[in-house]
Amino acid sequence: MKAKGLDDVIIVDNPPIALDIIRKRALTEIQEESLFICDLTDVIKKHRIWTQFLPRVIPFYAVKCNDSPMVLKILAALGTGFDCASKGEIKKVLDLGVPPSRIIYANPTKPNSHLSYAETSKVHMMTFDSEIELYKVKKLFPDAKLVLRIRCDAKKALCPLGEKFGCDPDIEAPTLINLAYELGLKMVGISFHVGSGCMDLSAYGRAIYTARKLFDYAARIGYYLTILDIGGGYPGDKGNNFVELSHSINAALDKYFPNDDVTIIAEPGRFYVSSAYTLACRIHSKREVVRDGKIINMMYFINDGVYGSFNCVLYDHQVPHPVPIENFKSEILPTSIWGPTCDALDQVCNDVLLPKMQIDDVLMFENMGAYTVPICSKFNGFPLPIVKYYLEKSYLAELLTLDGLNP
Numbered sequence: 001m002k003a004k005g006l007d008d009v010i011i012v013d014n015p016p017i018a019l020d021i022i023r024k025r026a027l028t029e030i031q032e033e034s035l036f037i038c039d040l041t042d043v044i045k046k047h048r049i050w051t052q053f054l055p056r057v058i059p060f061y062a063v064k065c066n067d068s069p070m071v072l073k074i075l076a077a078l079g080t081g082f083d084c085a086s087k088g089e090i091k092k093v094l095d096l097g098v099p100p101s102r103i104i105y106a107n108p109t110k111p112n113s114h115l116s117y118a119e120t121s122k123v124h125m126m127t128f129d130s131e132i133e134l135y136k137v138k139k140l141f142p143d144a145k146l147v148l149r150i151r152c153d154a155k156k157a158l159c160p161l162g163e164k165f166g167c168d169p170d171i172e173a174p175t176l177i178n179l180a181y182e183l184g185l186k187m188v189g190i191s192f193h194v195g196s197g198c199m200d201l202s203a204y205g206r207a208i209y210t211a212r213k214l215f216d217y218a219a220r221i222g223y224y225l226t227i228l229d230i231g232g233g234y235p236g237d238k239g240n241n242f243v244e245l246s247h248s249i250n251a252a253l254d255k256y257f258p259n260d261d262v263t264i265i266a267e268p269g270r271f272y273v274s275s276a277y278t279l280a281c282r283i284h285s286k287r288e289v290v291r292d293g294k295i296i297n298m299m300y301f302i303n304d305g306v307y308g309s310f311n312c313v314l315y316d317h318q319v320p321h322p323v324p325i326e327n328f329k330s331e332i333l334p335t336s337i338w339g340p341t342c343d344a345l346d347q348v349c350n351d352v353l354l355p356k357m358q359i360d361d362v363l364m365f366e367n368m369g370a371y372t373v374p375i376c377s378k379f380n381g382f383p384l385p386i387v388k389y390y391l392e393k394s395y396l397a398e399l400l401t402l403d404g405l406n407p
């Protein structure tokens, strides 16, 4: 069954089970390229979880995390906003028919040409964290709606961001608010990003409290801020602790921002896409490292690696979990899994225990939707992965009632 705007999507009657699909397709389709199974139903379910557990927070999906047109189209139809990091991402989202008011240009440092593009495209809302950017905005986009990004780091996160972005909330933030005011710029809010893949439940509460103090400071200067942007960092793997996290966020919002005069937004990335993507890779070579007659390392070489979909190992500090798609009864061995390139850095897994497998066997990796697809390269001449999109029929019916699903 085909649907308008979803031509590339395979519509199925029952919930798509990645393992079953991979088993069916493994023999014919996973040859040169690795294969992603993307369950768009999972993205829709995530949106429902978000709206149920963070009802006060409007999600602006972070496009950088996975810019697949199909994912963006579904989210646009569901009515999320978008966090864009560049002119290219802004264009991608606008081309889907999303109004500029549903975009935040959330890169605190902007090349002039990108800032001018935001101006001509009427994407007003943007973050900043330094004086230089304020002068740039004054010159190129004086009508912009500015959101000051402050630094509030989680104690533990997969990818801390605070060293690169976010001004010191106590020392620098008041100075920047004063300067924005002197320059006659429109400052509308405060944002933070506690770190991508946040593993510190109390981080958002601390940051929301810090933002509150700056709302109060700004009011004393003459700014009545209306936007609190609580950034990204929410977990998105299967079995994550998002619900627990949402309770601590809601408690802090209710304490420090009890009224609805402030619009609360967030920039979730991995939350929406991580669990929707499952990757299947084929073993094309293997090597046994034997000492004293015993295999001490079973090395498998597969058709995807850290220069392809597993770039998340290098850039996002992820630890992929390989699952054989058949129930092998063979001997369990200490195993390492390697990508196809000639680079020794191209290692997907080190020291995992797996049953002994053969050339052409297939491994499956779940939770592969975040910071994978947009960063893949063809390094060493290896092809990019194939992506197959699936959607359950009952969810399609709901989607088609929404605006925004245009071909």
Ligand SMILES: Cc1ncc(COP(=O)(O)O)c(C=O)c1O
Pocket (backbone or CB within 6 Å): 062, 065, 083, 106, 107, 161, 193, 195, 196, 197, 198, 231, 232, 233, 234, 267, 268, 269, 270, 271
């Ligand atoms: C400004 C900004 N917003 C949102 C995100 C998304 O973060 P996450 O995928 O952890 O939700 C990032 C990630 O780097 C970011 O830099």
